[in-house]
Amino acid sequence: MRNNALVVVDMLYDFIDGSLACLNADAAVKATLRYIDSQTKGQGGEEHEILDTFPILFVRDHHPADHSSFMEYGGTWPAHCVAGTRGAEIHDELKPYAREELTFDKGCDKAVEQYSGFEGVNTAGQSLGEILELMDTTDVYVCGIATEFCVRNTCEDLHKAGFRVHLLKECIAYVDHQGHQKAVEEMAAKGISIE
Numbered sequence: 593m594r595n596n597a598l599v600v601v602d603m604l605y606d607f608i609d610g611s612l613a614c615l616n617a618d619a620a621v622k623a624t625l626r627y628i629d630s631q632t633k634g635q636g637g638e639e640h641e642i643l644d645t646f647p648i649l650f651v652r653d654h655h656p657a658d659h660s661s662f663m664e665y666g667g668t669w670p671a672h673c674v675a676g677t678r679g680a681e682i683h684d685e686l687k688p689y690a691r692e693e694l695t696f697d698k699g700c701d702k703a704v705e706q707y708s709g710f711e712g713v714n715t716a717g718q719s720l721g722e723i724l725e726l727m728d729t730t731d732v733y734v735c736g737i738a739t740e741f742c743v744r745n746t747c748e749d750l751h752k753a754g755f756r757v758h759l760l761k762e763c764i765a766y767v768d769h770q771g772h773q774k775a776v777e778e779m780a781a782k783g784i785s786i787e
């Protein structure tokens with residue numbers, strides 16, 4: 593039995609056109625929308641019907657304003673994805689597919705850098721990994737931003753947990769092109785399938 597789900601990692605405005613805007617972000621969002629369309633054709637146009645047969649889970653980087661990963665607090669990144677700001681919002685065209693129970697926040701604790709979405713939690717406190725298990729998911733398709741950080745860590749944790757992981761290579765954006773290529777090669781070497 594094959595049970596698919598899509599995980600959309602950090603397709604948030606700060607990574608698209610904000611303080612940490614990534615390369616290929618606009619193209620990745622468009623390709624993701626096309627992918628969702630291609631998987632849901634003929635299933636009725638309503639987003640809620642689509643979600644019944646093809647669950648789409650969203651991961652959000654969701655930081656307090658004084659997060660330790662920000663330069664002004666000793667970290668390496670410009671301030672980004674601060675809870676309550678536009679930069680932390682899911683892209684408007686993807687938002688209609690986001691359900692509260694399938695939206696998982698990470699990086700909420702100011703002391704902890706959390707690149708992986710695997711342990712992100714929804715408002716009920718359930719983790720992404722837990723929900724995928726509950727849905728009897730076998731195959732997880734992953735897209736999002738950034739290849740080298742959150743996409744990679746999320747894919748690797750999913751793979752370790754025993755899911756078949758498929759990385760949608762047209763649907764990812766990155767901080768650095770070479771870093772992106774290297775990360776994709778290393779993921780492939782671990783058994784993550786690149787599609």
Ligand code: VGL
Nearest residue numbers: 602653669737738741742
């Ligand atoms: C990310 C840098 C800082 C990511 C998150 O989503 O890849 N990168 N926080």
Ligand code: ZN
Nearest residue numbers: 653661673699
């Ligand atoms: Zn972050």
